[in-house]
Amino acid sequence: MARATAFAFRKPSVLPGFGLTLGFAVAYLSLIVLVPLAGLVVKTASMGWPEFWSLATDPRTLAALRLSFGASAAAAAMNAVFGLLVAWVLVRYEFPGKRIIDAMVDLPFALPTAVAGIALTAIYAPNGWIGRYAAEAGVKIAYTPIGIFIALVFIGLPFIVRTVQPVLEDMDREVEEMAATLGANRLQTVVRIVLPTLAPALLTGFALAFARAVGEYGSVIFIAGNIPYVSEIAPLLIVIRLTEFNYAAATAIATVMLALSFVILLAINLLQAWSRRRLGHD
Amino acid sequence: MTDVTHGAPVAAPRAFVSPATERRVVRIVLVLVAIAFLAIFLFLPLISVFYEAFRAGFSAFLRAVTERETASAIRLTLLVAAFSVPANLVFGVAAAWAIAKYEFKGKSLLITLIDLPFSISPVTSGLIYVLMFGAQGYIGPVLADHGIKIIFAVPGIVLATIFVTFPFIARELIPIMQAQGSQDEEAALSLGASGLKTFFRVALPNVKWALLYGVLLCNARAMGEFGAVSVVSGHIRGKTNTMPLQVEILYNEYNYGAAFAVASLLALLALFTLIVKSVLEWRYADEIAATRRH
Amino acid sequence: MNALASIDSEGSVALGEPVDVTIENVVKAFDDTPALHGVSLDVKAGELVALLGPSGSGKTTLLRILAGLDAPTAGRVLFGGEDALGLAVQDRNIGFVFQHYALFRHMTVFDNIAFGLTVRPRAQRPSKADIRRRVLGLIDLVQLNGLDKRYPTQLSGGQRQRVALARALAIEPRVLLLDEPFGALDAQVRKDLRRWLREIHDRTGHTTFFVTHDQEEALELADRVVVMSKGRIEQVGSADDIYDSPASPFVFGFIGESSLLPVTVADGAAVLDGVPTGLSAPGAAAGPATLGFRPHDVVLVEDDGPALRGRIIAERRHGARRRLELEVGREHHRAEIDVEVGAPRPEGGRIAFRPERWRIFPPR
Numbered sequence: 001m002a003r004a005t006a007f008a009f010r011k012p013s014v015l016p017g018f019g020l021t022l023g024f025a026v027a028y029l030s031l032i033v034l035v036p037l038a039g040l041v042v043k044t045a046s047m048g049w050p051e052f053w054s055l056a057t058d059p060r061t062l063a064a065l066r067l068s069f070g071a072s073a074a075a076a077a078m079n080a081v082f083g084l085l086v087a088w089v090l091v092r093y094e095f096p097g098k099r100i101i102d103a104m105v106d107l108p109f110a111l112p113t114a115v116a117g118i119a120l121t122a123i124y125a126p127n128g129w130i131g132r133y134a135a136e137a138g139v140k141i142a143y144t145p146i147g148i149f150i151a152l153v154f155i156g157l158p159f160i161v162r163t164v165q166p167v168l169e170d171m172d173r174e175v176e177e178m179a180a181t182l183g184a185n186r187l188q189t190v191v192r193i194v195l196p197t198l199a200p201a202l203l204t205g206f207a208l209a210f211a212r213a214v215g216e217y218g219s220v221i222f223i224a225g226n227i228p229y230v231s232e233i234a235p236l237l238i239v240i241r242l243t244e245f246n247y248a249a250a251t252a253i254a255t256v257m258l259a260l261s262f263v264i265l266l267a268i269n270l271l272q273a274w275s276r277r278r279l280g281h282d
Numbered sequence: 283m284t285d286v287t288h289g290a291p292v293a294a295p296r297a298f299v300s301p302a303t304e305r306r307v308v309r310i311v312l313v314l315v316a317i318a319f320l321a322i323f324l325f326l327p328l329i330s331v332f333y334e335a336f337r338a339g340f341s342a343f344l345r346a347v348t349e350r351e352t353a354s355a356i357r358l359t360l361l362v363a364a365f366s367v368p369a370n371l372v373f374g375v376a377a378a379w380a381i382a383k384y385e386f387k388g389k390s391l392l393i394t395l396i397d398l399p400f401s402i403s404p405v406t407s408g409l410i411y412v413l414m415f416g417a418q419g420y421i422g423p424v425l426a427d428h429g430i431k432i433i434f435a436v437p438g439i440v441l442a443t444i445f446v447t448f449p450f451i452a453r454e455l456i457p458i459m460q461a462q463g464s465q466d467e468e469a470a471l472s473l474g475a476s477g478l479k480t481f482f483r484v485a486l487p488n489v490k491w492a493l494l495y496g497v498l499l500c501n502a503r504a505m506g507e508f509g510a511v512s513v514v515s516g517h518i519r520g521k522t523n524t525m526p527l528q529v530e531i532l533y534n535e536y537n538y539g540a541a542f543a544v545a546s547l548l549a550l551l552a553l554f555t556l557i558v559k560s561v562l563e564w565r566y567a568d569e570i571a572a573t574r575r576h
Numbered sequence: 577m578n579a580l581a582s583i584d585s586e587g588s589v590a591l592g593e594p595v596d597v598t599i600e601n602v603v604k605a606f607d608d609t610p611a612l613h614g615v616s617l618d619v620k621a622g623e624l625v626a627l628l629g630p631s632g633s634g635k636t637t638l639l640r641i642l643a644g645l646d647a648p649t650a651g652r653v654l655f656g657g658e659d660a661l662g663l664a665v666q667d668r669n670i671g672f673v674f675q676h677y678a679l680f681r682h683m684t685v686f687d688n689i690a691f692g693l694t695v696r697p698r699a700q701r702p703s704k705a706d707i708r709r710r711v712l713g714l715i716d717l718v719q720l721n722g723l724d725k726r727y728p729t730q731l732s733g734g735q736r737q738r739v740a741l742a743r744a745l746a747i748e749p750r751v752l753l754l755d756e757p758f759g760a761l762d763a764q765v766r767k768d769l770r771r772w773l774r775e776i777h778d779r780t781g782h783t784t785f786f787v788t789h790d791q792e793e794a795l796e797l798a799d800r801v802v803v804m805s806k807g808r809i810e811q812v813g814s815a816d817d818i819y820d821s822p823a824s825p826f827v828f829g830f831i832g833e834s835s836l837l838p839v840t841v842a843d844g845a846a847v848l849d850g851v852p853t854g855l856s857a858p859g860a861a862a863g864p865a866t867l868g869f870r871p872h873d874v875v876l877v878e879d880d881g882p883a884l885r886g887r888i889i890a891e892r893r894h895g896a897r898r899r900l901e902l903e904v905g906r907e908h909h910r911a912e913i914d915v916e917v918g919a920p921r922p923e924g925g926r927i928a929f930r931p932e933r934w935r936i937f938p939p940r
Contacts, residue, residue: 010384010387010882011385011386011388011554012383013384013385013464014386014468015383015464015467015468015471015477015480016471016477017379017723018380018383018384018386018478018482021376021378021379021380022376022380022384024373024376025370025373025376025377025380025392026392028369028373028376029377029392029395029396029556030443030447031459032401032441032444033395033398033448034395034447035414035443036410036413037398037402037410038525039410039413039414039419039420040406040409040410040413040484061333063425079716082316082319082511085312085315085316085319086316086320088312088316089312089313091318092303092521093309093312093313095313098566099315099560100322101317102560103556103557103559103560104324104325104556105319105320105324106455106559107324107328107552107556108324108875110499110502110503110506110547110553110555110556111506111549111552112502112505112507112508112525112526112529112545112546112548112552113404113506113508113509113526114506114526114527114529114530115331115506115529115548115550115552116327116547117310118331118529118533118541118542119327119328119330119331119334119542120327122330122334122439122538122542123326123327123330123450128331129326130322131298140464142725150323153323154324154327157323167443170506172678173302174674174678174825175678175679175680176301176302176674177645177665177672177674177679178299178672178674179303179677180301180302180644180645180665180666180692181301181643181644181645181665181666181670181671181679181694182691182692182695182744182747183666183667183669183671183692183695183696183747184666184692184695185633185666186301186304186305186308186874188695191385192691193680197681197682199682210547211400212400214402214403215401215402215403215404215405215406215509216509217403217404217508217509217510218404218508218509218526219404221427222530222533224547225383225471233507235403235404235405235406236326236405238403238405238406238409238513239405239512239513242409242412242513245418247412247413247416247418248319249341250409252408253414254403254405254406254409254410255404257540258402262401263520265401269359272501275349275682279747280564281703282340298646298647300645300646301644301645301664301665302667
């Protein structure tokens, strides 16, 4: 009996350790990730709809969510442009220092967010290296939503570069030559041939950068100014509610964030599956 | 675009530009714009960390990082990493082995679940442990009755760190192990090696660089994690403050020099991680090619 | 014929008119490694020319230079008397087909074919209705009716090849350039498409170059075959010229099956390792030369006069006959001959034979 079910569950293999490794992996996953996450779901469910709704639609919460999602989308869009540019020059051109720059693109992955946060604040504060000149021009960067945007650009950059880079490396140059023989100038080739081919990778990178930015906390709170309704991001509001021991409100915000992120990621995944089917690479 | 002049006696010889690339001036402009962007968004913040850390001189820096509470934060950070990295290492290897070497139902679901912590805000990660183990949590009161404290204590910090760094090692190992297939292990078994021997002598050496990189990345994140740890730590000075939290406290006390001094240590760790990664990539490009994505 | 009528109805006269192509002393060096050593060739308007050679012979390099995808290090290329090298690839008005088609994967068959027309400057761009009419005409010409809304991944290899050709034809090129056009297809599809390409060429009359390493394809399809080796043209001629009167041992060896033996010419006859072969060498200068013959042009002879002698080292069935692998002469040169399946195996594997047709090539 047991043999039969095991057989149906997995293809036979001569390698030992399937039960042990999978069992351990699933148990660990459940303990560390699934059970605690289930706690969040149970907490939300136990609230009851009216309470949840009033917490989720609290004006301060809505303002924070709007800011988090809006700034994240803007930062991911900025990164889509410049990340593509960085990936492009790294793959297509030769220039001095290329290897170092290639390696440094991962800095936001490796640098602790709090360190990035205080460093960006130091630069963009009104007396900072860049903030000083912005202030002279009458623009305040740190302690405003612009500062949040800049921090989110910083942490999102590698996602775009590292998803676009391999696709660009694998891209068939003959397709571009083909377009040229058909009379397309370089700009037409890039806009009508290269960019559509990169679009799925760009979209993936955008989604990853966006998802990361929505939840980002450490690099933002120093530069944000954290003024309710103006520059207070949703993760910070969760922390504030927690310090007030208002677990219900914290849970409601976290649930809304999770749900919104999943909906957006799901939409992007579907869009991608569709385009991948059409382009036929998988 | 076209500069064909039909009347001209001789077409001016011009540098040939491959139609699959841009003109030289365009290439130069694009490289410069990219470098300018990276300089402002990547290099400048990194430089500013070290500049601020050493602005008051090296002795001030030394004083700052050896100060009692900071030293205790450094010790706690090392302790947290010493727990969470091995835990995720064992999990990563086990999960990668099961996923890469066998075909079974629900495999892609498992992969998705492993990635889950990536798409959850660190603050939410902390929150779920507070809901579970906090004073008003599901099992927090029971544990408290037995004298076990998790939230606002070291165990909570370790748990939150494990959660946040959960996917790193598995994610590095799975693609490379999948790409390698199982022939080597099958060959070893057919030659009479035991299962364990096959694992330690064949399977692990095959993925050693990806494993090393995964461990380094996991370690860098574990030591640098801020949001999740911030929620569960309680910020008890000298007790539950890790290095990133200490940076925040010093910064909020306007003790900028000390804040950047501690930050510079974390930045050094990040740089070290990147350097090792790059060296591994250059030397073992083929082996690591499969694990490029994060 | 409808398809052609719609293509011809395009107003511009200069476009699409087949032109003479003159290649003068074209040299190409990649990082100081020469890929083409002074190649010259005259091709008349409307000719279908095969560039035939092994890989590394420079045939694809030459094709890419004609297209403007690469620039030669020295030399001239004229399209209808006009300097083509001064023109960027976009302005050269050539139709190119890559071996792997290089179709635009995110575009339908229709959009792929229409691409060349839609990227024209506004003043020269046909109207939407015109583009539609011409693309559908081309789809009809390449027999892909009803597939215009498909994406390339939904097509078979042969269908993709046809889309690639239609796309190249859409811009009404003066010269059509095909790089191993059938290289990626199954044997049967290859044969069908080969015949079909010949028909299309006869109907549209473009000056056409196609690169191939497949001699059968080249001999069957082309008006003239250009045999290339190591960056040089070895011979230019019709299929009959190439097969029957090969200009060099390379051509002889590359086209059809052959055996080549190093001989010496003395008193108007070939001598192998000091032994007379009985094969005359009319007109050949005395001294070292290469003797070439084809395995099926050989008869066995009695071992008592001038002949080629060898020892059988292997034999295998070869179609209707049996092929013998021999070591010939004192220095054990390799050669192959065909004999009747029922031929008795000689004692000790020793055998004497004489080619009925052979060629003597002077040393290079």
